[in-house]
Amino acid sequence: MKRETITFMLNSIGDEYIGETEVFRPYSVQGSPERTDHMKKRRIITLLLAAVLMLALGITAYAVWNIHTERQQQLKSDLKIEENNVTSYTEYDVPEEQEGGLVLLSSVNDGQVQHVYVNISPVTKEEAARFPADGSFAWSIAGTEIGGFAAPQLPVELSLSGEEAIRDAVMENAYDEESQTMTLQCYIDVKFLEKAAAELGTEAVPLQVHLIAGENTARSFGPVSLSLTEKQSRHFDFGHAVYHDEELDKDIEIVGLELTPFSAVWKVRYEGAAAFHTPEADWEAYQPWSMLEDKVCIEAKLVFPDGSAFSTSGAMTCPYEDGVVKLNCAWGSAINIEDVQKIILGDLVLWENK
Amino acid sequence: MTDTEIIGLFFERSEQAITELDKKHGSAVARVARNILGNEQDTEECVNDTYLGIWNAIPPHRPSPLRTFVCRIARNLATKKYHSNTAAIRNSQYDLALDELEEVLSNGDSVEERYEAKELGTAINGFLATLNPSDRFLFMRRYWYSDPVKDIAEMAHSTTNSVTVRLFRIREKLRLYLEKEGLLV
Numbered sequence: 001m002k003r004e005t006i007t008f009m010l011n012s013i014g015d016e017y018i019g020e021t022e023v024f025r026p027y028s029v030q031g032s033p034e035r036t037d038h039m040k041k042r043r044i045i046t047l048l049l050a051a052v053l054m055l056a057l058g059i060t061a062y063a064v065w066n067i068h069t070e071r072q073q074q075l076k077s078d079l080k081i082e083e084n085n086v087t088s089y090t091e092y093d094v095p096e097e098q099e100g101g102l103v104l105l106s107s108v109n110d111g112q113v114q115h116v117y118v119n120i121s122p123v124t125k126e127e128a129a130r131f132p133a134d135g136s137f138a139w140s141i142a143g144t145e146i147g148g149f150a151a152p153q154l155p156v157e158l159s160l161s162g163e164e165a166i167r168d169a170v171m172e173n174a175y176d177e178e179s180q181t182m183t184l185q186c187y188i189d190v191k192f193l194e195k196a197a198a199e200l201g202t203e204a205v206p207l208q209v210h211l212i213a214g215e216n217t218a219r220s221f222g223p224v225s226l227s228l229t230e231k232q233s234r235h236f237d238f239g240h241a242v243y244h245d246e247e248l249d250k251d252i253e254i255v256g257l258e259l260t261p262f263s264a265v266w267k268v269r270y271e272g273a274a275a276f277h278t279p280e281a282d283w284e285a286y287q288p289w290s291m292l293e294d295k296v297c298i299e300a301k302l303v304f305p306d307g308s309a310f311s312t313s314g315a316m317t318c319p320y321e322d323g324v325v326k327l328n329c330a331w332g333s334a335i336n337i338e339d340v341q342k343i344i345l346g347d348l349v350l351w352e353n354k
Numbered sequence: 355m356t357d358t359e360i361i362g363l364f365f366e367r368s369e370q371a372i373t374e375l376d377k378k379h380g381s382a383v384a385r386v387a388r389n390i391l392g393n394e395q396d397t398e399e400c401v402n403d404t405y406l407g408i409w410n411a412i413p414p415h416r417p418s419p420l421r422t423f424v425c426r427i428a429r430n431l432a433t434k435k436y437h438s439n440t441a442a443i444r445n446s447q448y449d450l451a452l453d454e455l456e457e458v459l460s461n462g463d464s465v466e467e468r469y470e471a472k473e474l475g476t477a478i479n480g481f482l483a484t485l486n487p488s489d490r491f492l493f494m495r496r497y498w499y500s501d502p503v504k505d506i507a508e509m510a511h512s513t514t515n516s517v518t519v520r521l522f523r524i525r526e527k528l529r530l531y532l533e534k535e536g537l538l539v
Contacts, residue, residue: 001456001459001460001538003437003452003456004437005474006452006455006456006459007433007436007437007452008474009474009475009477009478010433010478010497010498011426011429011430011433012474012475012478012479013478013479013482013494013498014479014482015419015422015423015426017479017482017490017494017498018422018425018426018494018498019419019421019422020487020490020491020494021490021491021494021495021498021499022382022421133378148511149511163419163421164356164357164419164420164421165419187511277519286522287526290522290523290526291526291530294523294527313486314486314489314523316488316512316516316520317512317513317516317519317520318516318519319516
């Protein structure tokens with residue numbers, strides 16, 4: 001294909017994809033009627049608690065407390081924590097009288113990343129509206145050089161296109177004008193959290209969150225004390241299961257699967273794997289193996305008691321470590337890892353609950 | 355100023371429209387042009403041509419979202435300039451991105467003489483619909499926005515090595531998709 005033809009093809013890409021990819025949004029999962037029902041029940045419980053607290057607290061303090069608890073329940077529902085018996089989840093006590101600053105809501109450990117959900121306040125409407133064009137958020141561990149990226153937390157079923165749409169969604173869903181509170185998700189690599197704890201010599205580390213709005217505004221919130229949420233995982237050992245791909249005429253050994261409610265690590269071995277996972281790799285020779293790696297992640301099915309099946313989807317990263325290629329996959333809402341009954345790839349049964 | 359207000363200025367034929375457009379979307383437009391053309395002089399010309407194009411297009415158009423519309427015009431103008439003067443503008447990010455795609459899509463015999471332009475447009479959009487959001491982000495940032503891999507890795511909170519490997523997989527998927535659609539043999 002000529003370069004002009006490739007250019008023509010790229011110029012034909014639809015507006016929805018151009019707008020969607022202005023900002024990185026790794027997860028996009030469709031909502032379900034089941035989720036809506038669950039949310040309704042949660043809302044009723046929250047309203048009952050609210051009535052009691054409105055009598056005990058002033059209206060402003062109530063508005064702040066209410067946004068903390070409401071967001072906690074929304075997150076728990078979105079992540080499908082209860083229905084899938086997720087234990088790698090921490091829900092923090094919400095302070096009843098703290099009117100501003102940084103408040104921890106909840107966090108999940110997906111095996112590699114601890115997703116920490118927080119509220120920060122006060123954030124003015126003008127500051128909030130500067131995201132994503134001219135504003136951003138970040139987290140750091142006080143007393144260390146460790147830090148990273150945070151973003152407004154939006155409902156997972158939203159599909160957005162364009163900066164304005166993202167800003168509107170943030171204002172509607174992540175920002176609460178009454179309490180001047182913004183709900184954020186901090187993406188904290190578990191290794192960073194462990195490193196910070198080792199550097200500071202404590203188990204709990206001081207988390208700070210930063211708001212950057214335009215060139216002249218930068219504010220920090222916190223610190224609050226954050227610990228590692230315990231990982232929940234299930235390991236499947238496939239012995240020396242070998243999958244033969246007839247089309248490619250190649251064999252790949254599927255050694256095992258490390259499964260968490262939000263992620264999976266497929267461990268595979270094949271001829272020459274170590275050399276293919278270096279920057280100097282021979283891409284042409286790697287092609288068929290790359291396709292086979294994809295097949296394992298995408299076509300293997302985790303089968304549940306009701307007969308439904310789940311695919312871990314394509315790998316986000318694929319490092320070669322400890323003599324195996326680790327295919328790291330992740331998704332947005334939890335699955336029940338204890339419910340897996342069978343793992344299959346084509347006709348090959350990798351594991352079965354007997 | 356909101357996009358609607360900027361579009362309103364274009365409809366009023368107020369030159370302030372260009373100033374406001376530049377203030378709000380100028381950096382995004384320049385980035386698209388710079389990544390393709392690789393030098394400041396051509397970039398500046400392309401940005402000015404883009405604003406002229408927008409001035410002529412609004413009215414009658416009332417684009418939404420405005421930024422996508424503006425970036426698309428900038429990209430079309432920049433790629434036209436790129437192909438008319440390739441020798442002078444080698445080593446731009448777009449050049450590297452095209453090299454990567456050409457390497458995969460030139461394998462085997464092309465049937466491009468036989469297919470129609472419309473089919474290619476439909477195919478690339480169909481292919482993007484098969485990708486998960488993360489992979490779509492990587493593909494679009496590398497091949498539509500022509501961003502350097504290092505920048506994409508930062509945006510996606512990943513490493514350059516990981517992004518390189520994932521882009522390689524996506525290109526391979528594209529080749530297979532186009533083969534399946536009969537656009538590559």
